[in-house]
Amino acid sequence: MLNLKICRTFLFLLCVVYSNGRNLLANKDDNLLSSRSLFDEKNKDHWKIQAQWTLRTKLDAPLNTKVAKNVILFLGDGMSIPTLAATRVYLGRKYGQTGEELKLSFETFPFTGLAKTYCVDHNVADSACSGTAYFSGVKANSGTLGLSGAVKRGDCEGQKDSDNAVTGLMDWAQRAGKSTGIVTTTRVTHASPAAAYAHSADRKWEADADLPRQGLRCEDIASQLVRGRVGSHIDVVFGGGRKNFYSRKDKDANGNFGYRKDGRNLIREWLAKKESQGVYPKYIENRRDLLKLDKKQYGSVLGLFASDHLPYNLEADIDDPSLSEMTQKAIEILSQNQNGYFLFVEGGRIDTAHHETKAQKALDETAELAKAVEAALRMVDPDNTLIVVTSDHSHTMSYSGYSKRGSDILGLANVKYNASDNLPYSTLSYANGPGYKPHSDFKRHNLMLDDMNNLNYTFPSMVPIARETHGGDDVAVFAKGPWAHLFTGNYEQNFIPHAIAYASCIGPGLTKCKL
Structure with missing residues (x-):
């Protein structure tokens, strides 16, 4: 069963899309509704239904050419x-x-x-x-x-x-x-x-x-x-x-x-x-x-x-x-x-x-x-x-590393892929800004010592500057x-x-x- 409380939040959860897509496609091929869960990402049909539903919604979307009041x-x-x-x-x-x-x-x-x-x-x-x-x-x-x-x-x-x-x-x-x-x-x-x-x-x-x-x-x-x-x-x-x-x-x-x-x-x-x-x-x-x-x-x-x-x-x-x-x-x-x-x-x-x-x-x-x-x-x-x-x-701000799905976005990247200095790095970091921490003994600051869950934690920056700058992308x-x-x-x-x-x-x- 779907968690309706979650579906009613401001998030547009894919469970809604999947449930609609499943009902639509089930009429065409009952074999799709096998005992294997279509919500299992390891099931290839999960991704096929997701993509097909996206395709159908785009094909069916009319162009609204009325005046915007x-x-x-x-x-x-x-x-x-x-x-x-x-x-x-x-x-x-x-x-x-x-x-x-x-x-x-x-x-x-x-x-x-x-x-x-x-x-x-x-x-x-x-x-x-x-x-x-x-x-x-x-x-x-x-x-x-x-x-x-x-x-x-x-x-x-x-x-x-x-x-x-x-x-x-x-x-x-x-x-x-x-x-x-x-x-x-x-x-x-x-x-x-x-x-x-x-x-x-x-x-x-x-x-x-x-x-x-x-x-x-x-x-x-x-x-x-x-x-x-x-x-x-x-x-x-x-x-x-x-x-x-x-x-x-x-x-x-x-x-x-x-x-x-x-x-x-x-x-x-x-x-x-x-x-x-x-x-x-x-x-x-x-x-x-x-x-x-x-x-x-x-x-x-x-x-x-x-x-x-x-x-x-x-x-x-x-x-x-x-x-x-x-x-x-x-x-x-x-x-x-x-x-x-x-x-x-x-x-x-x-x-x-x-x-x-x-x-x-x-x-x-x-x-x-x-x-x-x-x-x-x-x-x-x-x-x-x-x-x-x-x-x-x-x-x-960049979003990098090879962390597992569902990892804390505000935490460290997968430790398996530590930097060459054997120190961890955060999934989110900035090219510049006040989060720069000086090196000691020619080593980067060890983020394991930081409380990254603190609301006012300043995430790591590569270049020291009082205020992080905008990006040009x-x-x-x-x-x-x-x-x-x-x-x-x-x-x-x-x-x-x-x-x-x-x-x-x-x-x-x-x-x-x-x-």
Whole structure:
């Protein structure tokens, strides 16, 4: 019998596929249902049925060419392909499976592609230039947001020149009369969400206090969310970064001081701005207020749930909303618009965990993104909602060794294959980062001495550096819904918003409605 509790988790377990495939093929050949278990991987029929079922589902999958009324763009910040593979095993062990055979919720989507992530001026992307690409359809320089490649990082005058500004999906959706929203586990002024609404020559200019010198009169990112043409019309904003919205002389409800030098309270300004637009707004700060929020009562909601980034899922408490909870509430609110909506959802702490080489946290945050995708799938109509799941860039984490199936992904590789110095190595490791451990007596550090199950364990790195860097490899793109087949193949990252705009009939370019 199948373990239904496991099958009902956000994991898409192959047991579901196999059970459907077995019923389908059993009608054709009862001999397949012999006494040998078809769930036994040593049985050749197990693999034949698996492959045949995959083939049949692909052959039977129709191409949806309807207009996408709604669009949800999910981003796993720093979610490399090795991160996906390792997360399957991490979850498998958590639910009593080996793990390698599992699929995350979005890995079941019918169409998959690869996006090239480099910036105009760098071969390895950061979250700012990549965010500009997948939001606006224009590649940019590293560290810049919502600006063309004509602007170098730190060029305030270039930022103020409107000819250099680029807009994208958030703006196009608003012009089409759709509701718009942002959900993130990072600061809402962080690079990825900021790329949706801001024009900044430096991603670090999140508050006025971040500007490098007096007299540099460029508008900071938090201010652009409240005052900007695109930012001020976003209907739902959920995430962290409360400190960037009020003065360093003031404290929030948790006793944390603000960060702004100009004395402004942008939360009050946001409320006033929304009221001037004829919208009844609501500001919230904790999970309790989020869950009890009446979707029909407020036209726009700003939720800043932490002074900085939201805590990692493994360290969150009862007052911290999960990515799934924020996603569900955002969909509830945005779905009230008869014209549809565009929603951006970011699992942003995958990236921060990788930078710290804390692989366990990175895998768990990836699992949280998969849960949020599944939560969205339960709420939307797949016939008129396009869901795209991707990443902005890779990381340097590798998944290596020859361990047995079901081995602890967070542990050591098979000791039978120790290195030539007869010391073990971990299955997961990084090319660079803070996990570097100095050699002693010309020998590598012995990982047997480490507590690798510690939540904050920094996994081994080859090169010592304070923060692990991004990787330059392509990232996966998963798509489901109207025109999802446009996302197959290998393409530049800036193609993504053009395909989304085509499917949803928004933006100035070619669309389904302009043929």
